[in-house]
Structures are given as structure tokens and as C-alpha cells.
Amino acid sequence: MCFHNSLTIEAIKLEHRFDAQLLGEYESLYHEKGFGFEKRPIITTEKPQSIQLYNWGLIPHWMKTLDEALKFRGNTLNAVSETVFDKPSFKFSIMKKRCLVPSTGFYEWQDVKGKKYPYFIHLKNEEIFAMAGIYQNWTDNETGEIFNTFSILTTEANPLMATIHNLKKRMPVIIPKEREKEWLNPDLTKEEITSFLAPYDETKMEAHTISKLITSRSENSNLPEVQKEFIYSVLL
Numbered sequence: 001m002c003f004h005n006s007l008t009i010e011a012i013k014l015e016h017r018f019d020a021q022l023l024g025e026y027e028s029l030y031h032e033k034g035f036g037f038e039k040r041p042i043i044t045t046e047k048p049q050s051i052q053l054y055n056w057g058l059i060p061h062w063m064k065t066l067d068e069a070l071k072f073r074g075n076t077l078n079a080v081s082e083t084v085f086d087k088p089s090f091k092f093s094i095m096k097k098r099c100l101v102p103s104t105g106f107y108e109w110q111d112v113k114g115k116k117y118p119y120f121i122h123l124k125n126e127e128i129f130a131m132a133g134i135y136q137n138w139t140d141n142e143t144g145e146i147f148n149t150f151s152i153l154t155t156e157a158n159p160l161m162a163t164i165h166n167l168k169k170r171m172p173v174i175i176p177k178e179r180e181k182e183w184l185n186p187d188l189t190k191e192e193i194t195s196f197l198a199p200y201d202e203t204k205m206e207a208h209t210i211s212k213l214i215t216s217r218s219e220n221s222n223l224p225e226v227q228k229e230f231i232y233s234v235l236l
Helices: 011-018 066-075 091-096 159-164 177-183 190-194
Strands: 004-007 029-033 039-044 050-056 078-080 098-103 105-112 115-123 129-139 146-156 170-172 205-209
Touching: 004 039, 004 098, 011 050, 011 098, 039 129, 091 098, 091 129, 091 190, 098 146, 098 177, 105 159, 115 159, 129 177, 159 205
Parallel strands: 050 146, 078 146
Antiparallel strands: 004 029, 004 105, 039 050, 039 098, 098 129, 105 115, 115 205, 129 146, 146 170
């Protein structure tokens, strides 16, 4: 699943790419981890002219307590597109609260004889692209604090991603640039939304193996080196 993303672009370029104004302080990251539940830039159906900062890990509107909500969000970093219209956590958001999640690349692992090897995956001719997301705004009834949260949609892997993510064979839903504004249209039908939830064209993507810095517990993985190609002889 898509738990590791990258967004290494200057704020002004991010604004120019999505023709939207950044609200808040943006941090460029070579490696952002979903389970850090950090605030990351998204563009929503309700404010398509703004880039807002939302926490990764969707909190459904029906969560009752903060403790319950914070425990639950680890289950909602991703939303499986095949079941998104049925799951209580997602079915409201997919119809009316869709978003674009900017990315410059993401990370996945290939399993070879029980050992995992990390890859960096990005688009060939687009420095920045958008993954499909859904979002929700949850209010803590005890404090009145509002939590703005999102989830990244996944779909079945294309041939490239099936080779890399060879156990679960999933990939994030990537929205073609020419359809990004359409994805944010709040009036889309279920059938129109479903048309987006397909594997991205593998011929427009490329990937390479990287070092295991990305999984190091003692070293900082938010460095340019995390994306540098690293060759494993076992994969040759």
C-alpha cells in the first residue's frame, strides 16, 4: 500500500503547478511517512484554489472520542478503491470530499525470497503529479478542535508496479494532469468517479532500487540520498 511519499518542490512551484495558493507553512520532504500522521499539502473539492495542510490518516466523521480517532487513523492512510463506496469510513468522502495529493514520487518494496528491497517510483515527464485522495473534517466534541485529515486511494497495480509491489500488487491512484480539475468536481456521479480509479499507464512511469536508508531506525531518511539509485546484486 502507499504509506511512503515524497514531495520535494519549492512552495512557489507547488502553487504554480496547481494554480492554487498555499495556506500555511509547507515543508519539502524527500521521505514522508504515513504513520507519522503529519500535515501535508492537498487540494480539496471545497477549496480548489487553495493548497491546504491536512493530516495524513483520515478520521471518519462518526468517531466519538479523540482517543478512538487517533487509534483509528492508522487504518485509513489508504482507501481501497474497489470498496471505497461501501466502507463506512470512506463512502461519504468519496462522493463529496475528494482531493489531490501532490507528489514527486513514492516508495514501495519488492519481496525476493522473503527479503524486501525498496524502490523509488515517479513519473517520467512530470516533476510533480497528483494522487487521488479523499478527506474528512472531524471535530473533537470535548475541545472543539477540528482535525482535517485525508487518505490516499489505491488500485490494482499496473505491470510495472505488480513487479515491484509483488505481494499485494497495489499502487496509488494517479490522476492524469488533464483530469485533475474534473476529479475535484463535487457533482460527479459514482460512475464518473469510478472512471478515475484505474491503474496509471506504466509507460509514463519509471522506478529504480534505492538503499535501505529509507528503513533505517538510526539515520535520517529525509535526505536526497534516500532517492539515489542503489544496485542489489541479487536483483540483477
